[in-house]
Amino acid sequence: MDWRYVYRxxxxxxxxxxxxxxxxxxxxxxxxxxxxxxNLIGDIRENRFSSGLGCLHCGSTxxxxxxxxxxxxxxxxxxxxxxxxxxxGSPLAGTRYPRKxxxxxxxxxxxxxxxxxxxxxxxxxxxxxYWRHKILKAIASLGNLQLQGIVESDETYFLESYxxxxxxxxxxxxxxxxxxxxxxxxSNEQVCVVVAHDRDGHIICQYGGRxxxxxxxxxxxxxxxxxxxxxxxxxxxxxxxxFAKLKGLQHEAVNGRKGIYVKKxxxxxxxxxxxxxxxxxxxxxxxxxxxxxxxxxxxxxRFLELHKKLETHDKHKFLLLxxxxxxxxxxxxxxxxxx
Numbered sequence: 001m002d003w004r005y006v007y008r009x010x011x012x013x014x015x016x017x018x019x020x021x022x023x024x025x026x027x028x029x030x031x032x033x034x035x036x037x038x039n040l041i042g043d044i045r046e047n048r049f050s051s052g053l054g055c056l057h058c059g060s061t062x063x064x065x066x067x068x069x070x071x072x073x074x075x076x077x078x079x080x081x082x083x084x085x086x087x088x089g090s091p092l093a094g095t096r097y098p099r100k101x102x103x104x105x106x107x108x109x110x111x112x113x114x115x116x117x118x119x120x121x122x123x124x125x126x127x128x129x130y131w132r133h134k135i136l137k138a139i140a141s142l143g144n145l146q147l148q149g150i151v152e153s154d155e156t157y158f159l160e161s162y163x164x165x166x167x168x169x170x171x172x173x174x175x176x177x178x179x180x181x182x183x184x185x186x187s188n189e190q191v192c193v194v195v196a197h198d199r200d201g202h203i204i205c206q207y208g209g210r211x212x213x214x215x216x217x218x219x220x221x222x223x224x225x226x227x228x229x230x231x232x233x234x235x236x237x238x239x240x241x242x243f244a245k246l247k248g249l250q251h252e253a254v255n256g257r258k259g260i261y262v263k264k265x266x267x268x269x270x271x272x273x274x275x276x277x278x279x280x281x282x283x284x285x286x287x288x289x290x291x292x293x294x295x296x297x298x299x300x301x302r303f304l305e306l307h308k309k310l311e312t313h314d315k316h317k318f319l320l321l322x323x324x325x326x327x328x329x330x331x332x333x334x335x336x337x338x339x
Contacts (some may be wrong), residue, residue, distance in 0.1 A: 010225060039133070041087070044321065057077060058080040060079040060080065065080065082325065090206045091138050091324070097123065103120075105323075108135065109315045111287065113285065116158055133296060135323045136297070137296065138323040139322055146227055147197075147198040147226050149198055149199050149200065150230070151231065151232055153218075153222065153232060154234060154276070155192045155195065155213060158294065181313050187211055188210045188211040190210070190211060192208040192209050192213045193208060194206060196222045196272070197271045201306070202206065203305060204221065204225055207295050208221050215243040218239060219243055219247065228247075232251045232252070233254070234253055234254075235253065240253070247255065254269060291320050303322070
């Protein structure tokens with residue numbers, strides 16, 4: 001068949017159909033390399049066992065090879081007798097769709113909704129939900145790095161949400177599509193997220209409490225991660241002054257209400273306020289996040305912020321390696337009990 005006969009009807013297609021036809025031809029003529037997780041097992045192995053091969057169950061280094069199963073190398077611990085492979089105790093363990101996981105990581109970096117991811121990968125939306133939270137739990141398990149030098153800190157607020165809750169909310173009527181708070185200003189209808197940001201780019205961003213938070217609540221979020229020689233920069237709120245006194249930190253407060261945004265040419269909270277703005281814009285795409293999952297999303301956004309200078313392909317791979325770095329025996333069954 002002459003290709004010109006096929007092309008003759010091209011203009012009769014809608015723009016969307018033209019794009020789909022183009023993508024189909026492109027994939028047929030220039031197929032992209034396979035994105036099976038199996039192609040990255042070597043990288044996962046090196047990342048997980050960077051300090052030496054050890055048992056994922058008991059930590060013993062007395063481990064031997066124990067054959068292969070489905071082309072994956074297995075190991076056996078001589079001490080506890082248990083076996084494992086390179087992805088045991090990771091979000092990928094026990095998966096039925098290994099060829100879809102790498103694409104899933106790509107879509108997570110793009111920040112697509114669960115329904116869109118489910119449609120693209122042809123999986124159920126609940127599968128998309130559990131995959132997402134298995135990855136986010138794994139990222140959160142890596143914890144935070146210590147902040148040093150000048151540390152900016154401030155809080156931001158999100159409306160309390162019981163999104164996905166099937167039974168009634170005990171203390172108030174449900175709000176349609178999120179709605180708005182009944183009270184003006186900061187109240188217990190809002191949840192507080194504490195953000196701390198040092199000048200080296202290290203970030204802590206976690207749930208702090210409901211309504212206006214105290215120095216003790218700030219301490220529970222960032223207190224153990226601030227070096228004693230650090231200088232704390234905040235607004236003029238007394239809770240941060242009390243927190244600095246509690247931890248014995250030098251404290252520099254800027255009072256925006258009086259037009260003081262920078263002290264001594266270097267002390268300010270512009271980095272953390274800019275982070276708040278980007279976080280709010282990013283969270284808008286999800287049309288509200290249940291409060292019980294808020295920390296998962298905070299760690300997700302922090303990951304994207306810390307690695308925003310990486311090439312897109314490297315972000316996908318780095319998210320995968322970080323999700324598999326620490327052993328987390330979190331299954332869908334266990335996650336259902338949590339949620």
